[in-house]
Amino acid sequence: MAAMEKRDTRNDIIRIGMELIATQGYSATGIGAVLQEAKVPKGSFYHYFPSKEEFGLAVIDRFAEGYERYLCSFLQEQRVSPLKRLRNYLNAVADAVSLEENGCVRGCLIGSLGQELAAQNETFRLRLEEIFASWLQCLAANLDQAREFGEVDSALDSQSMAGVLLSGLQGALLRAKVQRSAQPIRELTDTLFSRLLV
Secondary structure, three states, X not given: OOOOOOOOHHHHHHHHHXXXXXXXXXXXXXXXXXXXHHOOXXXXXXXXXXXXXXXXXXXXXXXXXXXXXXXXXXXXXXXXXXXXXXXXXXXXXXXXXXXXXXXXXXXXXXXXXXXXXXXXXXXXXXXXXXXXXXXXXXXXXXXHHHHHOOOOOOOOOHHHHHHHHHHHHHHHHHHHHHHOOOHHHHHHHHHHHHHHOO
């Protein structure tokens, strides 16, 4: 008979915390609610995390790692041209938002936490800034390749355009939450490819 797998309680707490924070924010997410959902005794939290801030950072890191893998799965697909990779990524984001059971209410956890916490907590602000910088580098590298392939103007400033793209997408995700529609992301994609990346 196979031995029962040992439960990874810390991982469960992070996963459930990520779901709750994504829908209701960091400040509104109580530790008790996370532990109740995870079916973990209330006294166990500090065995895994020294503070709620450390827990929040673990949630941020988990989301960022997963999202960077998702982003790279599109932007590093060598069988597809660079601009097609970028369009595929943006279309996939719009499709994922459209398919959300709760109607586009999650948005981007990093963007949402940036809006909520950047002015309140310097530790969180600095970590979120690092994550955005990493995503910017991925996008800029893709645009560099698009320039090398002759898909965009040779004078394109990849870093600046990556910043425009990331800021535009974060804004579109926010509007998607408000409108309960992926249309803002689709509008961004259409404008990028018809007006900016030509």
